[in-house]
Amino acid sequence: MNIAFIGFGGVGQALAEILHERQEKLEQEYGLKAKVVAVADKMKGSVYHPDGLDVPQLIQSVREDGNIEAYSNAETYGLDSIQTIKDTNADMIVEVTFTDVQTGQPAIEHCETAFKHGKSVVTTNKGPVALKLEELQALADENDCFFGFEGTVMSGTPALRLPKTTLMGNDIKEVVGILNGTTNYILTEMEKGFSFNQALKQAQEYGYAEADPTSDIEGYDVRYKTAILSHYVMGEAISALEIPCEGIREMTQDMIQEALGENKHWKLLARIKKTPHGIEAAVGPEKISNDHPLASIQGATNAIMYDCDLAGPIMLTGAGAGLKETGFSLLIEMIHVQQSRTNNSFIVR
The missing domain is CATH 3.40.50.720 (NAD(P)-binding Rossmann-like Domain)
Structure with missing residues (x-):
């Protein structure tokens, strides 16, 4: 080769x-x-x-x-x-x-x-x-x-190869994922008491976030990944620009602490779901309960869940970046x- x-x-x-x-x-x-x-x-x-x-x-x-x-x-x-x-x-x-x-x-x-x-x-x-x-x-x-x-x-982390090989034969009904390490790191640090700006600055110092972090914190990076998953895994092409998208720029300490008081965590999630009307996809912050498998994903780690009709929910986690x-x-x-x-x-x- x-x-x-x-x-x-x-x-x-x-x-x-x-x-x-x-x-x-x-x-x-x-x-x-x-x-x-x-x-x-x-x-x-x-x-x-x-x-x-x-x-x-x-x-x-x-x-x-x-x-x-x-x-x-x-x-x-x-x-x-x-x-x-x-x-x-x-x-x-x-x-x-x-x-x-x-x-x-x-x-x-x-x-x-x-x-x-x-x-x-x-x-x-x-x-x-x-x-x-x-x-x-x-x-x-x-x-x-x-x-x-x-x-x-x-x-x-083989988010595309897994559903196409190991999970063959399943009907994947929904895909939910934490697909951006920068935003997950920021949300994790905010749970420790840091402000959004403090957590962002730290992410930049560690190399998780770019000097211009717009693509990450506004959810645009996840939006494009969601479009890829929709087309490749779920079989329906959706324009990235048509996917509703909200980032974490407006996240505050009050919101973080309120969620923790409810035994919940804020996560920036990509969701792609099969419905009777076709595929629905969206990107945005969601409060998820402590017992949700994605709630335990901390720092700059990524994770994705496939809801399979035969195998049930399968979660894959690993580094979402790194040379x-x-x-x-x-x-x-x-x-x-x-x-x-x-x-x-x-x-x-």
């Missing part, structure tokens, strides 16, 4: 390190011979060598010089992202660029270009999946390519593709 990274920030570097560190294990246990042949990053530059790049040296160049092109053993320098996808010998594109979630660009164009040239894609970008899943999947299928996006909802965890979500897709090729078996989509 020849790999090209489109974008090489923290997640891309984490995956490259995993592939290098576990090279022998991946080949012996899964038959995955992964070779990084190209990297293109809008800010850091690009390098390509058809025989493979030296990953430790590449990462050292980035971290010491902030410039991929400080790497000295490439055959070609300066390709842009589209050229890297089209003109290199990569057959797997790792799309981890900074993407505008409202437009899905530039990730959508990168995915389309890859599929049209017979190259598979794994990505952690929510935009393309929330906005154009059906079209992109059709294009991938038409060109016999794989489209992997496990990391778009709960990073390395290595997100890198893992991309790795598991690559292993899945490799095993499917080796065994000539079906690929779960």
Whole structure:
């Protein structure tokens, strides 16, 4: 598997390190011979060598010089992202660029270009999946390519693969989840007595929240994840912008303490439910009782519950962010593709 990274920030570097560190294990246990042949990053530059790049040296160049092109053993320098996808010998594109979630660009164009040239894609970008899943999947299928996006909802925690594999045969009637670690961390700290602003500042200091936390605290991040779950797990496409959405910006200490006095907890929840009229989805803060399984989820942790007709309620919890965890979500897709090729078996989509 020849790999090209489109974008090489923290997640891309984490995956490259995993592939290098576990090279022998991946080949012996899964038959995955992964070779990084190209990297293109809008800010850091690009390098390509058809025989493979030296990953430790590449990462050292980035971290010491902030410039991929400080790497000295490439055959070609300066390709842009589209050229890297089209003109290199990569057959797997790792799309981890900074993407505008409202437009899905530039990730959508990168995915389309890859599929049209017979190259598979794994990505952690929510935009393309929330906005154009059906079209992109059709294009991938038409060109016999794989489209992997496990990391778009709960990073390395398999919120998409679980219902499509382990829970096969069930009718999933409802999905409820805590899908944003930043907001769950803020609400947890507020229960300890911190104000909203104090908890937000602490989340930013720990790296859970961005300098501009709007997407998290207004619920927009969860809204796009909800759209992905609705389409992929529940089988009905809903525009993210049509999903009612309320964040936690208006949450006060009085509200938090009142809930605690009622043996309840405030959580920012995504809900997707089957009704006689179709799928209903919403994002917003809810008070849930102490005995609700999601009430015990603390800090920057994510969790999701699937209400199954045969298996009953199934809950999955784990990290919803983190460089290595997100890198893992991309790795598991690559292993899945490799095993499917080796065994000539079906690929779960």
